[in-house]
Amino acid sequence: MAETAAPATSYEKNLSLRISPAAQLRAAFETGSVRDVVELSEKAFLTMVGLRVNRDSDAGQRIAAVIGGLPAGCGSVSGSGDASVLWLGPEEFLVIAPTEAHESLGGGLIPSLREALGDGGGQVVDLSANRTTFELTGPRSRAVLEKGCALDLHPRALKAGTALSTEIGNIPVVLWKTGEETFRLFPRASFADFLGRWLLDAMREYASPEVP
Amino acid sequence: MLLISCPNCGSRDETEFHYGGQAHVPYPENPNELSDRQWAEFLFYRDNTKGAFAERWLHSTGCRQWFNMLRDTVTYEIQAVYPMGTPRPDAAGRVTPDTGTASTAADSTTTGNASPDISGTNASATAPSTSSFSTTAPEGATK
Structure with a gap:
Protein backbone atom coordinates (compact mmCIF):
# COMPACT_ATOMS: atom_id res chain seq x y z
CA MET A 1 0.00 0.00 0.00
CA ALA A 2 2.69 2.43 0.98
CA GLU A 3 4.86 3.71 -1.76
CA THR A 4 8.22 2.09 -1.20
CA ALA A 5 10.13 4.02 -3.80
CA ALA A 6 10.10 7.76 -4.17
CA PRO A 7 8.38 8.85 -7.36
CA ALA A 8 10.71 9.59 -10.20
CA THR A 9 9.54 13.14 -10.54
CA SER A 10 7.51 15.54 -8.47
CA TYR A 11 4.98 15.45 -11.33
CA GLU A 12 4.16 11.78 -10.63
CA LYS A 13 4.08 12.40 -6.93
CA ASN A 14 1.52 15.16 -7.36
CA LEU A 15 -0.72 12.93 -9.42
CA SER A 16 -0.62 10.03 -6.97
CA LEU A 17 -1.52 12.22 -4.02
CA ARG A 18 -4.53 13.87 -5.51
CA ILE A 19 -8.00 12.80 -4.36
CA SER A 20 -10.87 13.83 -6.56
CA PRO A 21 -14.02 15.31 -4.97
CA ALA A 22 -16.09 12.18 -5.74
CA ALA A 23 -13.34 9.59 -5.34
CA GLN A 24 -15.25 7.90 -2.52
CA LEU A 25 -18.11 7.21 -4.94
CA ARG A 26 -16.03 5.57 -7.67
CA ALA A 27 -17.12 2.04 -6.79
CA ALA A 28 -20.73 3.15 -6.35
CA PHE A 29 -20.64 4.76 -9.79
CA GLU A 30 -19.48 1.48 -11.30
CA THR A 31 -22.10 -0.65 -9.59
CA GLY A 32 -24.82 1.94 -10.09
CA SER A 33 -24.23 2.33 -13.80
CA VAL A 34 -26.55 0.30 -15.99
CA ARG A 35 -24.70 -0.85 -19.08
CA ASP A 36 -26.12 0.62 -22.31
CA VAL A 37 -28.93 2.32 -20.37
CA VAL A 38 -27.37 5.01 -18.24
CA GLU A 39 -23.80 5.20 -17.03
CA LEU A 40 -22.18 7.64 -14.63
CA SER A 41 -18.51 8.34 -14.12
CA GLU A 42 -16.29 11.06 -12.76
CA LYS A 43 -13.79 12.68 -15.09
CA ALA A 44 -11.51 13.99 -12.41
CA PHE A 45 -8.98 16.80 -12.55
CA LEU A 46 -9.89 18.47 -15.81
CA LEU A 127 -10.34 27.14 -11.34
CA SER A 128 -9.36 23.49 -11.85
CA ALA A 129 -10.11 22.64 -8.23
CA ASN A 130 -13.40 24.57 -8.15
CA ARG A 131 -15.56 22.00 -9.89
CA THR A 132 -15.43 18.34 -10.74
CA THR A 133 -16.85 16.69 -13.83
CA PHE A 134 -19.49 13.98 -14.00
CA GLU A 135 -20.27 12.30 -17.27
CA LEU A 136 -23.74 10.85 -17.63
CA THR A 137 -24.25 8.86 -20.77
CA GLY A 138 -26.78 6.49 -22.26
CA PRO A 139 -30.30 6.58 -23.68
CA ARG A 140 -31.82 7.21 -20.26
CA SER A 141 -29.50 10.04 -19.24
CA ARG A 142 -32.05 12.70 -20.16
CA ALA A 143 -34.74 10.95 -18.10
CA VAL A 144 -32.38 10.93 -15.10
CA LEU A 145 -31.63 14.63 -15.38
CA GLU A 146 -35.27 15.53 -15.89
CA LYS A 147 -36.02 14.35 -12.36
CA GLY A 148 -34.23 17.38 -10.98
CA CYS A 149 -33.76 19.95 -13.72
CA ALA A 150 -36.43 22.42 -14.80
CA LEU A 151 -34.86 23.14 -18.19
CA ASP A 152 -36.36 21.68 -21.34
CA LEU A 153 -33.86 18.90 -22.07
CA HIS A 154 -35.70 17.50 -25.08
CA PRO A 155 -33.39 17.33 -28.11
CA ARG A 156 -35.59 19.77 -30.02
CA ALA A 157 -34.83 22.43 -27.39
CA LEU A 158 -31.39 21.43 -26.11
CA LYS A 159 -29.01 20.59 -28.91
CA ALA A 160 -25.75 18.72 -28.46
CA GLY A 161 -22.96 21.20 -27.89
CA THR A 162 -24.98 23.45 -25.59
CA ALA A 163 -23.86 24.35 -22.08
CA LEU A 164 -26.15 25.99 -19.53
CA SER A 165 -25.67 27.12 -15.98
CA THR A 166 -28.67 25.92 -14.03
CA GLU A 167 -29.88 23.86 -11.08
CA ILE A 168 -29.96 20.07 -10.93
CA GLY A 169 -31.23 18.42 -7.77
CA ASN A 170 -31.52 21.90 -6.25
CA ILE A 171 -27.81 22.67 -6.52
CA PRO A 172 -26.10 24.98 -9.01
CA VAL A 173 -24.50 23.02 -11.82
CA VAL A 174 -23.14 23.77 -15.27
CA LEU A 175 -24.76 21.29 -17.64
CA TRP A 176 -23.03 20.63 -20.94
CA LYS A 177 -24.64 18.38 -23.51
CA THR A 178 -21.62 17.00 -25.31
CA GLY A 179 -23.41 14.42 -27.44
CA GLU A 180 -26.90 13.23 -28.29
CA GLU A 181 -26.97 11.00 -25.21
CA THR A 182 -24.06 12.35 -23.23
CA PHE A 183 -24.10 15.08 -20.62
CA ARG A 184 -21.29 16.55 -18.60
CA LEU A 185 -22.18 18.05 -15.24
CA PHE A 186 -19.91 20.43 -13.42
CA PRO A 187 -20.87 20.70 -9.75
CA ARG A 188 -18.69 22.60 -7.32
CA ALA A 189 -16.35 20.25 -5.47
CA SER A 190 -18.27 20.55 -2.21
CA PHE A 191 -21.48 19.49 -3.96
CA ALA A 192 -19.91 16.55 -5.78
CA ASP A 193 -20.77 13.95 -3.16
CA PHE A 194 -24.38 15.12 -2.93
CA LEU A 195 -24.89 15.28 -6.68
CA GLY A 196 -23.19 11.91 -7.20
CA ARG A 197 -25.51 10.22 -4.71
CA TRP A 198 -28.50 12.10 -6.10
CA LEU A 199 -27.72 10.85 -9.62
CA LEU A 200 -27.19 7.29 -8.40
CA ASP A 201 -30.58 7.41 -6.73
CA ALA A 202 -32.18 8.79 -9.87
CA MET A 203 -30.52 6.07 -11.98
CA ARG A 204 -31.53 3.19 -9.75
CA GLU A 205 -34.92 2.49 -11.30
CA TYR A 206 -33.37 1.80 -14.71
CA ALA A 207 -31.53 -1.22 -13.33
CA SER A 208 -34.85 -3.00 -12.89
CA PRO A 209 -36.94 -4.38 -15.72
CA GLU A 210 -39.46 -1.91 -17.02
CA VAL A 211 -42.95 -2.32 -15.59
CA PRO A 212 -45.46 -2.23 -18.41
CA MET B 1 -43.11 29.19 -8.76
CA LEU B 2 -42.49 32.22 -10.93
CA LEU B 3 -41.08 31.72 -14.39
CA ILE B 4 -38.75 34.69 -14.79
CA SER B 5 -37.34 35.72 -18.14
CA CYS B 6 -33.70 36.66 -17.65
CA PRO B 7 -32.54 39.19 -20.28
CA ASN B 8 -29.49 37.02 -20.97
CA CYS B 9 -30.66 33.45 -20.45
CA GLY B 10 -34.39 33.36 -21.20
CA SER B 11 -37.06 31.80 -19.02
CA ARG B 12 -35.85 30.12 -15.85
CA ASP B 13 -37.36 29.04 -12.57
CA GLU B 14 -37.61 31.51 -9.72
CA THR B 15 -35.26 29.38 -7.61
CA GLU B 16 -32.35 30.37 -9.86
CA PHE B 17 -32.82 34.02 -8.90
CA HIS B 18 -32.25 36.21 -5.89
CA TYR B 19 -34.46 39.12 -4.99
CA GLY B 20 -32.78 42.49 -4.72
CA GLY B 21 -35.49 44.67 -3.26
CA GLN B 22 -37.04 47.82 -4.60
CA ALA B 23 -35.49 49.26 -7.76
CA HIS B 24 -34.81 52.92 -8.48
CA VAL B 25 -33.63 53.87 -5.01
CA PRO B 26 -30.78 56.23 -5.92
CA TYR B 27 -27.76 56.75 -3.76
CA PRO B 28 -27.97 60.26 -2.27
CA GLU B 29 -26.03 62.86 -4.23
CA ASN B 30 -24.57 64.37 -1.06
CA PRO B 31 -24.80 61.77 1.68
CA ASN B 32 -22.97 63.96 4.17
CA GLU B 33 -25.67 66.61 4.04
CA LEU B 34 -28.47 64.23 4.93
CA SER B 35 -30.02 64.25 8.36
CA ASP B 36 -30.16 60.98 10.26
CA ARG B 37 -33.81 60.74 9.39
CA GLN B 38 -33.15 61.12 5.65
CA TRP B 39 -30.25 58.67 5.78
CA ALA B 40 -32.40 56.13 7.58
CA GLU B 41 -35.09 56.60 4.98
CA PHE B 42 -32.57 55.96 2.20
CA LEU B 43 -31.25 52.85 3.90
CA PHE B 44 -34.33 51.21 5.30
CA TYR B 45 -37.58 52.74 4.07
CA ARG B 46 -39.10 51.01 1.08
CA ASP B 47 -42.46 51.08 -0.60
CA ASN B 48 -44.95 48.38 0.21
CA THR B 49 -46.85 48.61 -3.01
CA LYS B 50 -50.05 46.76 -3.75
CA GLY B 51 -49.95 46.38 -7.52
CA ALA B 52 -47.17 47.03 -10.03
CA PHE B 53 -43.81 47.18 -8.25
CA ALA B 54 -40.37 47.76 -9.76
CA GLU B 55 -37.80 45.50 -8.17
CA ARG B 56 -34.26 44.23 -8.73
CA TRP B 57 -33.43 40.61 -9.39
CA LEU B 58 -30.16 38.72 -9.72
CA HIS B 59 -29.87 35.60 -11.87
CA SER B 60 -27.52 34.07 -9.34
CA THR B 61 -27.43 30.51 -10.68
CA GLY B 62 -27.19 31.52 -14.33
CA CYS B 63 -25.46 34.54 -15.80
CA ARG B 64 -25.01 36.31 -12.43
CA GLN B 65 -26.29 39.60 -13.80
CA TRP B 66 -28.71 42.02 -12.21
CA PHE B 67 -31.82 43.29 -13.95
CA ASN B 68 -35.01 45.13 -13.12
CA MET B 69 -38.47 43.70 -13.21
CA LEU B 70 -41.93 45.21 -13.00
CA ARG B 71 -44.11 42.76 -11.13
CA ASP B 72 -47.64 42.95 -9.81
CA THR B 73 -47.48 42.13 -6.12
CA VAL B 74 -51.08 40.93 -6.11
CA THR B 75 -51.31 38.78 -9.23
CA TYR B 76 -47.56 38.09 -9.61
CA GLU B 77 -47.89 39.03 -13.27
CA ILE B 78 -44.49 40.04 -14.66
CA GLN B 79 -45.21 43.16 -16.69
CA ALA B 80 -41.71 44.06 -17.88
CA VAL B 81 -38.07 43.01 -17.62
CA TYR B 82 -35.57 45.79 -18.30
CA PRO B 83 -31.85 46.46 -17.73
CA MET B 84 -30.36 48.10 -14.69
CA GLY B 85 -30.07 51.85 -15.06
CA THR B 86 -32.98 52.32 -17.41
CA PRO B 87 -36.12 54.13 -16.25
CA ARG B 88 -39.15 52.25 -15.14
CA PRO B 89 -41.42 51.40 -18.07
CA ASP B 90 -44.96 52.54 -17.65
CA ALA B 91 -46.79 49.28 -17.94
CA ALA B 92 -50.16 50.36 -16.72
CA GLY B 93 -50.21 53.71 -18.48
CA ARG B 94 -49.87 55.61 -15.21
CA VAL B 95 -47.17 58.10 -14.41
CA THR B 96 -45.20 56.65 -11.54
CA PRO B 97 -42.39 58.90 -10.35
CA ASP B 98 -39.24 57.39 -8.95
CA THR B 99 -39.12 57.27 -5.20
CA GLY B 100 -36.05 58.10 -3.19
CA THR B 101 -34.52 60.65 -0.96
CA ALA B 102 -32.20 62.89 -2.88
CA SER B 103 -31.78 62.15 -6.52
CA THR B 104 -33.89 61.03 -9.41
CA ALA B 105 -30.84 60.10 -11.47
CA ALA B 106 -29.91 56.57 -12.38
CA ASP B 107 -28.81 54.33 -9.61
CA SER B 108 -25.09 53.92 -9.43
CA THR B 109 -25.05 50.17 -9.84
CA THR B 110 -25.63 50.38 -13.56
CA THR B 111 -24.27 47.45 -15.47
CA GLY B 112 -27.00 46.80 -17.99
CA ASN B 113 -26.07 46.91 -21.62
CA ALA B 114 -28.24 44.25 -23.15
CA SER B 115 -31.66 45.04 -24.44
CA PRO B 116 -34.35 43.21 -22.52
CA ASP B 117 -35.88 40.08 -23.88
CA ILE B 118 -39.30 39.58 -22.42
CA SER B 119 -40.56 37.10 -24.94
CA GLY B 120 -40.92 34.38 -22.36
CA THR B 121 -43.19 36.30 -20.04
CA ASN B 122 -46.69 37.58 -20.36
CA ALA B 123 -45.35 41.09 -20.62
CA SER B 124 -47.75 43.80 -21.53
CA ALA B 125 -45.17 46.58 -21.72
CA THR B 126 -42.89 47.41 -24.59
CA ALA B 127 -39.15 47.61 -24.16
CA PRO B 128 -38.01 50.90 -22.65
CA SER B 129 -36.05 53.39 -24.67
CA THR B 130 -32.48 53.72 -23.53
CA SER B 131 -31.43 56.38 -25.99
CA SER B 132 -31.74 59.52 -23.88
CA PHE B 133 -30.74 57.96 -20.62
CA SER B 134 -27.49 58.60 -18.84
CA THR B 135 -25.92 55.56 -17.25
CA THR B 136 -23.36 57.49 -15.26
CA ALA B 137 -23.56 57.68 -11.53
CA PRO B 138 -24.97 60.83 -9.97
CA GLU B 139 -22.54 63.45 -8.82
CA GLY B 140 -21.26 62.68 -5.36
CA ALA B 141 -22.05 59.02 -5.60
CA THR B 142 -19.43 56.62 -4.40
CA LYS B 143 -18.65 53.44 -6.18
Whole structure:
Protein backbone atom coordinates (compact mmCIF):
# COMPACT_ATOMS: atom_id res chain seq x y z
CA MET A 1 0.00 0.00 0.00
CA ALA A 2 2.69 2.43 0.98
CA GLU A 3 4.86 3.71 -1.76
CA THR A 4 8.22 2.09 -1.20
CA ALA A 5 10.13 4.02 -3.80
CA ALA A 6 10.10 7.76 -4.17
CA PRO A 7 8.38 8.85 -7.36
CA ALA A 8 10.71 9.59 -10.20
CA THR A 9 9.54 13.14 -10.54
CA SER A 10 7.51 15.54 -8.47
CA TYR A 11 4.98 15.45 -11.33
CA GLU A 12 4.16 11.78 -10.63
CA LYS A 13 4.08 12.40 -6.93
CA ASN A 14 1.52 15.16 -7.36
CA LEU A 15 -0.72 12.93 -9.42
CA SER A 16 -0.62 10.03 -6.97
CA LEU A 17 -1.52 12.22 -4.02
CA ARG A 18 -4.53 13.87 -5.51
CA ILE A 19 -8.00 12.80 -4.36
CA SER A 20 -10.87 13.83 -6.56
CA PRO A 21 -14.02 15.31 -4.97
CA ALA A 22 -16.09 12.18 -5.74
CA ALA A 23 -13.34 9.59 -5.34
CA GLN A 24 -15.25 7.90 -2.52
CA LEU A 25 -18.11 7.21 -4.94
CA ARG A 26 -16.03 5.57 -7.67
CA ALA A 27 -17.12 2.04 -6.79
CA ALA A 28 -20.73 3.15 -6.35
CA PHE A 29 -20.64 4.76 -9.79
CA GLU A 30 -19.48 1.48 -11.30
CA THR A 31 -22.10 -0.65 -9.59
CA GLY A 32 -24.82 1.94 -10.09
CA SER A 33 -24.23 2.33 -13.80
CA VAL A 34 -26.55 0.30 -15.99
CA ARG A 35 -24.70 -0.85 -19.08
CA ASP A 36 -26.12 0.62 -22.31
CA VAL A 37 -28.93 2.32 -20.37
CA VAL A 38 -27.37 5.01 -18.24
CA GLU A 39 -23.80 5.20 -17.03
CA LEU A 40 -22.18 7.64 -14.63
CA SER A 41 -18.51 8.34 -14.12
CA GLU A 42 -16.29 11.06 -12.76
CA LYS A 43 -13.79 12.68 -15.09
CA ALA A 44 -11.51 13.99 -12.41
CA PHE A 45 -8.98 16.80 -12.55
CA LEU A 46 -9.89 18.47 -15.81
CA THR A 47 -8.18 21.81 -16.28
CA MET A 48 -10.63 24.68 -15.88
CA VAL A 49 -9.91 28.34 -16.28
CA GLY A 50 -12.24 31.17 -15.35
CA LEU A 51 -12.19 34.02 -17.83
CA ARG A 52 -13.71 37.41 -17.17
CA VAL A 53 -13.24 39.68 -20.12
CA ASN A 54 -15.33 41.80 -22.46
CA ARG A 55 -15.56 40.00 -25.80
CA ASP A 56 -15.35 43.22 -27.75
CA SER A 57 -12.30 44.63 -25.98
CA ASP A 58 -8.78 44.26 -27.31
CA ALA A 59 -7.94 41.82 -24.52
CA GLY A 60 -11.06 39.82 -25.33
CA GLN A 61 -10.05 39.52 -28.95
CA ARG A 62 -6.51 38.51 -28.02
CA ILE A 63 -7.88 35.79 -25.74
CA ALA A 64 -10.33 34.67 -28.42
CA ALA A 65 -7.41 34.26 -30.83
CA VAL A 66 -5.58 32.04 -28.32
CA ILE A 67 -8.51 29.86 -27.34
CA GLY A 68 -10.35 29.70 -30.65
CA GLY A 69 -13.12 32.24 -30.07
CA LEU A 70 -15.29 33.25 -27.13
CA PRO A 71 -18.93 32.12 -27.13
CA ALA A 72 -21.44 34.80 -28.03
CA GLY A 73 -24.46 34.05 -25.89
CA CYS A 74 -26.21 31.84 -23.39
CA GLY A 75 -25.72 28.15 -24.13
CA SER A 76 -23.05 28.51 -26.78
CA VAL A 77 -19.69 26.75 -26.59
CA SER A 78 -16.61 27.63 -28.58
CA GLY A 79 -13.01 26.55 -28.61
CA SER A 80 -10.50 24.74 -30.70
CA GLY A 81 -8.73 21.45 -30.27
CA ASP A 82 -9.00 19.99 -26.79
CA ALA A 83 -10.07 23.19 -25.07
CA SER A 84 -13.70 24.32 -24.96
CA VAL A 85 -15.04 27.64 -23.75
CA LEU A 86 -18.44 27.67 -22.06
CA TRP A 87 -20.55 30.81 -21.75
CA LEU A 88 -21.39 31.59 -18.12
CA GLY A 89 -22.30 35.26 -18.39
CA PRO A 90 -21.97 38.23 -20.74
CA GLU A 91 -18.36 38.73 -19.68
CA GLU A 92 -17.69 35.44 -17.93
CA PHE A 93 -16.49 32.21 -19.51
CA LEU A 94 -15.22 28.83 -18.37
CA VAL A 95 -12.45 27.09 -20.28
CA ILE A 96 -12.42 23.30 -19.99
CA ALA A 97 -9.34 21.42 -21.12
CA PRO A 98 -7.75 18.02 -20.49
CA THR A 99 -5.74 17.40 -17.33
CA GLU A 100 -2.44 17.66 -19.19
CA ALA A 101 -3.16 21.26 -20.11
CA HIS A 102 -2.61 22.34 -16.51
CA GLU A 103 0.35 24.54 -15.74
CA SER A 104 1.71 22.20 -13.08
CA LEU A 105 1.89 19.38 -15.63
CA GLY A 106 3.71 21.45 -18.17
CA GLY A 107 0.69 22.66 -20.14
CA GLY A 108 0.83 26.08 -21.73
CA LEU A 109 -2.86 26.96 -21.73
CA ILE A 110 -3.07 29.15 -18.64
CA PRO A 111 0.18 31.07 -19.27
CA SER A 112 -0.86 31.75 -22.85
CA LEU A 113 -4.25 33.05 -21.72
CA ARG A 114 -2.62 35.17 -19.05
CA GLU A 115 -0.22 36.55 -21.62
CA ALA A 116 -3.09 37.29 -24.01
CA LEU A 117 -4.96 39.20 -21.32
CA GLY A 118 -1.86 41.29 -20.63
CA ASP A 119 -2.77 44.47 -18.83
CA GLY A 120 -6.27 44.55 -20.32
CA GLY A 121 -9.27 44.59 -18.01
CA GLY A 122 -10.33 41.12 -16.93
CA GLN A 123 -9.24 37.96 -15.18
CA VAL A 124 -7.64 34.65 -16.01
CA VAL A 125 -7.99 32.39 -12.97
CA ASP A 126 -7.10 28.73 -12.58
CA LEU A 127 -10.34 27.14 -11.34
CA SER A 128 -9.36 23.49 -11.85
CA ALA A 129 -10.11 22.64 -8.23
CA ASN A 130 -13.40 24.57 -8.15
CA ARG A 131 -15.56 22.00 -9.89
CA THR A 132 -15.43 18.34 -10.74
CA THR A 133 -16.85 16.69 -13.83
CA PHE A 134 -19.49 13.98 -14.00
CA GLU A 135 -20.27 12.30 -17.27
CA LEU A 136 -23.74 10.85 -17.63
CA THR A 137 -24.25 8.86 -20.77
CA GLY A 138 -26.78 6.49 -22.26
CA PRO A 139 -30.30 6.58 -23.68
CA ARG A 140 -31.82 7.21 -20.26
CA SER A 141 -29.50 10.04 -19.24
CA ARG A 142 -32.05 12.70 -20.16
CA ALA A 143 -34.74 10.95 -18.10
CA VAL A 144 -32.38 10.93 -15.10
CA LEU A 145 -31.63 14.63 -15.38
CA GLU A 146 -35.27 15.53 -15.89
CA LYS A 147 -36.02 14.35 -12.36
CA GLY A 148 -34.23 17.38 -10.98
CA CYS A 149 -33.76 19.95 -13.72
CA ALA A 150 -36.43 22.42 -14.80
CA LEU A 151 -34.86 23.14 -18.19
CA ASP A 152 -36.36 21.68 -21.34
CA LEU A 153 -33.86 18.90 -22.07
CA HIS A 154 -35.70 17.50 -25.08
CA PRO A 155 -33.39 17.33 -28.11
CA ARG A 156 -35.59 19.77 -30.02
CA ALA A 157 -34.83 22.43 -27.39
CA LEU A 158 -31.39 21.43 -26.11
CA LYS A 159 -29.01 20.59 -28.91
CA ALA A 160 -25.75 18.72 -28.46
CA GLY A 161 -22.96 21.20 -27.89
CA THR A 162 -24.98 23.45 -25.59
CA ALA A 163 -23.86 24.35 -22.08
CA LEU A 164 -26.15 25.99 -19.53
CA SER A 165 -25.67 27.12 -15.98
CA THR A 166 -28.67 25.92 -14.03
CA GLU A 167 -29.88 23.86 -11.08
CA ILE A 168 -29.96 20.07 -10.93
CA GLY A 169 -31.23 18.42 -7.77
CA ASN A 170 -31.52 21.90 -6.25
CA ILE A 171 -27.81 22.67 -6.52
CA PRO A 172 -26.10 24.98 -9.01
CA VAL A 173 -24.50 23.02 -11.82
CA VAL A 174 -23.14 23.77 -15.27
CA LEU A 175 -24.76 21.29 -17.64
CA TRP A 176 -23.03 20.63 -20.94
CA LYS A 177 -24.64 18.38 -23.51
CA THR A 178 -21.62 17.00 -25.31
CA GLY A 179 -23.41 14.42 -27.44
CA GLU A 180 -26.90 13.23 -28.29
CA GLU A 181 -26.97 11.00 -25.21
CA THR A 182 -24.06 12.35 -23.23
CA PHE A 183 -24.10 15.08 -20.62
CA ARG A 184 -21.29 16.55 -18.60
CA LEU A 185 -22.18 18.05 -15.24
CA PHE A 186 -19.91 20.43 -13.42
CA PRO A 187 -20.87 20.70 -9.75
CA ARG A 188 -18.69 22.60 -7.32
CA ALA A 189 -16.35 20.25 -5.47
CA SER A 190 -18.27 20.55 -2.21
CA PHE A 191 -21.48 19.49 -3.96
CA ALA A 192 -19.91 16.55 -5.78
CA ASP A 193 -20.77 13.95 -3.16
CA PHE A 194 -24.38 15.12 -2.93
CA LEU A 195 -24.89 15.28 -6.68
CA GLY A 196 -23.19 11.91 -7.20
CA ARG A 197 -25.51 10.22 -4.71
CA TRP A 198 -28.50 12.10 -6.10
CA LEU A 199 -27.72 10.85 -9.62
CA LEU A 200 -27.19 7.29 -8.40
CA ASP A 201 -30.58 7.41 -6.73
CA ALA A 202 -32.18 8.79 -9.87
CA MET A 203 -30.52 6.07 -11.98
CA ARG A 204 -31.53 3.19 -9.75
CA GLU A 205 -34.92 2.49 -11.30
CA TYR A 206 -33.37 1.80 -14.71
CA ALA A 207 -31.53 -1.22 -13.33
CA SER A 208 -34.85 -3.00 -12.89
CA PRO A 209 -36.94 -4.38 -15.72
CA GLU A 210 -39.46 -1.91 -17.02
CA VAL A 211 -42.95 -2.32 -15.59
CA PRO A 212 -45.46 -2.23 -18.41
CA MET B 1 -43.11 29.19 -8.76
CA LEU B 2 -42.49 32.22 -10.93
CA LEU B 3 -41.08 31.72 -14.39
CA ILE B 4 -38.75 34.69 -14.79
CA SER B 5 -37.34 35.72 -18.14
CA CYS B 6 -33.70 36.66 -17.65
CA PRO B 7 -32.54 39.19 -20.28
CA ASN B 8 -29.49 37.02 -20.97
CA CYS B 9 -30.66 33.45 -20.45
CA GLY B 10 -34.39 33.36 -21.20
CA SER B 11 -37.06 31.80 -19.02
CA ARG B 12 -35.85 30.12 -15.85
CA ASP B 13 -37.36 29.04 -12.57
CA GLU B 14 -37.61 31.51 -9.72
CA THR B 15 -35.26 29.38 -7.61
CA GLU B 16 -32.35 30.37 -9.86
CA PHE B 17 -32.82 34.02 -8.90
CA HIS B 18 -32.25 36.21 -5.89
CA TYR B 19 -34.46 39.12 -4.99
CA GLY B 20 -32.78 42.49 -4.72
CA GLY B 21 -35.49 44.67 -3.26
CA GLN B 22 -37.04 47.82 -4.60
CA ALA B 23 -35.49 49.26 -7.76
CA HIS B 24 -34.81 52.92 -8.48
CA VAL B 25 -33.63 53.87 -5.01
CA PRO B 26 -30.78 56.23 -5.92
CA TYR B 27 -27.76 56.75 -3.76
CA PRO B 28 -27.97 60.26 -2.27
CA GLU B 29 -26.03 62.86 -4.23
CA ASN B 30 -24.57 64.37 -1.06
CA PRO B 31 -24.80 61.77 1.68
CA ASN B 32 -22.97 63.96 4.17
CA GLU B 33 -25.67 66.61 4.04
CA LEU B 34 -28.47 64.23 4.93
CA SER B 35 -30.02 64.25 8.36
CA ASP B 36 -30.16 60.98 10.26
CA ARG B 37 -33.81 60.74 9.39
CA GLN B 38 -33.15 61.12 5.65
CA TRP B 39 -30.25 58.67 5.78
CA ALA B 40 -32.40 56.13 7.58
CA GLU B 41 -35.09 56.60 4.98
CA PHE B 42 -32.57 55.96 2.20
CA LEU B 43 -31.25 52.85 3.90
CA PHE B 44 -34.33 51.21 5.30
CA TYR B 45 -37.58 52.74 4.07
CA ARG B 46 -39.10 51.01 1.08
CA ASP B 47 -42.46 51.08 -0.60
CA ASN B 48 -44.95 48.38 0.21
CA THR B 49 -46.85 48.61 -3.01
CA LYS B 50 -50.05 46.76 -3.75
CA GLY B 51 -49.95 46.38 -7.52
CA ALA B 52 -47.17 47.03 -10.03
CA PHE B 53 -43.81 47.18 -8.25
CA ALA B 54 -40.37 47.76 -9.76
CA GLU B 55 -37.80 45.50 -8.17
CA ARG B 56 -34.26 44.23 -8.73
CA TRP B 57 -33.43 40.61 -9.39
CA LEU B 58 -30.16 38.72 -9.72
CA HIS B 59 -29.87 35.60 -11.87
CA SER B 60 -27.52 34.07 -9.34
CA THR B 61 -27.43 30.51 -10.68
CA GLY B 62 -27.19 31.52 -14.33
CA CYS B 63 -25.46 34.54 -15.80
CA ARG B 64 -25.01 36.31 -12.43
CA GLN B 65 -26.29 39.60 -13.80
CA TRP B 66 -28.71 42.02 -12.21
CA PHE B 67 -31.82 43.29 -13.95
CA ASN B 68 -35.01 45.13 -13.12
CA MET B 69 -38.47 43.70 -13.21
CA LEU B 70 -41.93 45.21 -13.00
CA ARG B 71 -44.11 42.76 -11.13
CA ASP B 72 -47.64 42.95 -9.81
CA THR B 73 -47.48 42.13 -6.12
CA VAL B 74 -51.08 40.93 -6.11
CA THR B 75 -51.31 38.78 -9.23
CA TYR B 76 -47.56 38.09 -9.61
CA GLU B 77 -47.89 39.03 -13.27
CA ILE B 78 -44.49 40.04 -14.66
CA GLN B 79 -45.21 43.16 -16.69
CA ALA B 80 -41.71 44.06 -17.88
CA VAL B 81 -38.07 43.01 -17.62
CA TYR B 82 -35.57 45.79 -18.30
CA PRO B 83 -31.85 46.46 -17.73
CA MET B 84 -30.36 48.10 -14.69
CA GLY B 85 -30.07 51.85 -15.06
CA THR B 86 -32.98 52.32 -17.41
CA PRO B 87 -36.12 54.13 -16.25
CA ARG B 88 -39.15 52.25 -15.14
CA PRO B 89 -41.42 51.40 -18.07
CA ASP B 90 -44.96 52.54 -17.65
CA ALA B 91 -46.79 49.28 -17.94
CA ALA B 92 -50.16 50.36 -16.72
CA GLY B 93 -50.21 53.71 -18.48
CA ARG B 94 -49.87 55.61 -15.21
CA VAL B 95 -47.17 58.10 -14.41
CA THR B 96 -45.20 56.65 -11.54
CA PRO B 97 -42.39 58.90 -10.35
CA ASP B 98 -39.24 57.39 -8.95
CA THR B 99 -39.12 57.27 -5.20
CA GLY B 100 -36.05 58.10 -3.19
CA THR B 101 -34.52 60.65 -0.96
CA ALA B 102 -32.20 62.89 -2.88
CA SER B 103 -31.78 62.15 -6.52
CA THR B 104 -33.89 61.03 -9.41
CA ALA B 105 -30.84 60.10 -11.47
CA ALA B 106 -29.91 56.57 -12.38
CA ASP B 107 -28.81 54.33 -9.61
CA SER B 108 -25.09 53.92 -9.43
CA THR B 109 -25.05 50.17 -9.84
CA THR B 110 -25.63 50.38 -13.56
CA THR B 111 -24.27 47.45 -15.47
CA GLY B 112 -27.00 46.80 -17.99
CA ASN B 113 -26.07 46.91 -21.62
CA ALA B 114 -28.24 44.25 -23.15
CA SER B 115 -31.66 45.04 -24.44
CA PRO B 116 -34.35 43.21 -22.52
CA ASP B 117 -35.88 40.08 -23.88
CA ILE B 118 -39.30 39.58 -22.42
CA SER B 119 -40.56 37.10 -24.94
CA GLY B 120 -40.92 34.38 -22.36
CA THR B 121 -43.19 36.30 -20.04
CA ASN B 122 -46.69 37.58 -20.36
CA ALA B 123 -45.35 41.09 -20.62
CA SER B 124 -47.75 43.80 -21.53
CA ALA B 125 -45.17 46.58 -21.72
CA THR B 126 -42.89 47.41 -24.59
CA ALA B 127 -39.15 47.61 -24.16
CA PRO B 128 -38.01 50.90 -22.65
CA SER B 129 -36.05 53.39 -24.67
CA THR B 130 -32.48 53.72 -23.53
CA SER B 131 -31.43 56.38 -25.99
CA SER B 132 -31.74 59.52 -23.88
CA PHE B 133 -30.74 57.96 -20.62
CA SER B 134 -27.49 58.60 -18.84
CA THR B 135 -25.92 55.56 -17.25
CA THR B 136 -23.36 57.49 -15.26
CA ALA B 137 -23.56 57.68 -11.53
CA PRO B 138 -24.97 60.83 -9.97
CA GLU B 139 -22.54 63.45 -8.82
CA GLY B 140 -21.26 62.68 -5.36
CA ALA B 141 -22.05 59.02 -5.60
CA THR B 142 -19.43 56.62 -4.40
CA LYS B 143 -18.65 53.44 -6.18
